[in-house]
Amino acid sequence: MPREGNARKGSLLATVLFALAAATPAVADDTPGVTATEIKIGNTNPSSGPASAYSVIAKLESAFFKMVNDQGGVAGRKINFISLDDGYSPPKTLEQVRRLIEQDRVALLFNTTGAACNSAIERYVNQKQVPHLFLGTGADKFGDYRHYPWTMGFQPSYRTEAQIYAKYILKENPNPKIAILYQNDDFGKDYPAGMKDVLGDNFDRMVVTASYETTDPTIDSQVTSLQAAGADVLLVAASPKFAAQAIRKVHDLDWKPLFFMTYTSTSMASVINPAGPQNAIGIISAGFVKDPADPNSGNDIGMNEWRDFMAKYMPGADTTDGNYLTAYAVSKAMLQVLKQCEGNFTRENIMKQAANLHDLELPTLLPGIRVNTSPTNYHPIRQLQLGKFDGTHWVSLGDLVTGAGN
Helix, strand or coil: CHHHHHHHHHHHHHHHHHHHHHHCCCCCCCCCCECCCEEEEEEEECCCCCCHHHHHHHHHHHHHHHHHHHCCCECCEEEEEEEEECCCCHHHHHHHHHHHHHHCCCCEEECCECHHHHHHHHHHHHHHCCCEECCECCCCCCCCCCCCCCECCCCCCHHHHHHHHHHHHHHHCCCCCEEEEEECCCCCCHHHHHHHHHHHHHHHHHEEEEEECCCCCCCHHHHHHHHHCCCCEEEEECCHHHHHHHHHHHHHCCCCCEEEECHHHCCHHHHHHHHCHHHCCCCEEEECECCCCCCCCCCCHHHHHHHHHHHHHCCCCCCCCCHHHHHHHHHHHHHHHHHHCCCCCCHHHHHHHHCCCCCECCCCECCCCCECCECCECCCCCCEEEEEECCCCEEECCCCECCCCC
């Protein structure tokens, strides 16, 4: 009888252990970067180099995940956010991402910055089947769920943005001469492509272009040549350093085009103030996050949530920098994905939940903009709102708009 009793106890213990194992998500080889107490998230960001203005994004994300950890983490696990500097250099990005995946063994990549930098790692990351989520670029190519099912963008498509500008231009001037200054990579090239989507056969007649490399010291000669071509409309698709240069040069030339600026370079801190706010008056852009300089945002619940976060976790930061609002929005989206995983942090389930967001409202997005994804929709945000800079903030030019193909 004692042996039978021991056998029964052993059987009961085995049953209990089996049940516990079944109820606990796996944290073995099939869940790299996940332990019983931690989730590792990897990121690359230019804290140095020509696009170092974007370094504030990773700083906010690091602070955001500290806040999440202070509140207990996600499903009992703290987030270990590992952000590495890539200098906005694609070869360096690939080197750093290999380190994150093969040495640090992160569970996923989050908000890696830059179109060219993400292009450099997209194939490798998909071969490794690592979630490559909510990229820090609006390059249209990063919604190709068929060929790159592990890569998902976040920001509105630059190509869509250019389509919106083209439609606005034609409404204001049916026969414009449009100059496009663009960064010579997957970011900048979306703007001539989006213009051509709308202008069609008139593109070659209506448009002149000039490009620059991120290693160029200035874009002064390109702006001068575009003015000399007789353009009365200017679209600048440039990162912050070169965007500020363009605004100053247009002013110095006393050129008065209908002036459009990519939404990536509308920050007061990194673009408008360096260029001189008085020189930026009248510039039009399309936005998807709220304007921290908007005098009417004092009673905005979402903005006050963000301001409280900034005061506690990033004291002293320049809250006129719109990059902080984008970073807060994308971090909230990432947190929502992790919550939807309900403790199952396999890479497959992380990707499944990222493609299962429905009408997600985020505090710093413009009213009416919702985040939606599905297995066949890897462009989470598809709406923008045109605004004009009045010397102090961006003034809305109307309702939310979409591009030609949305």
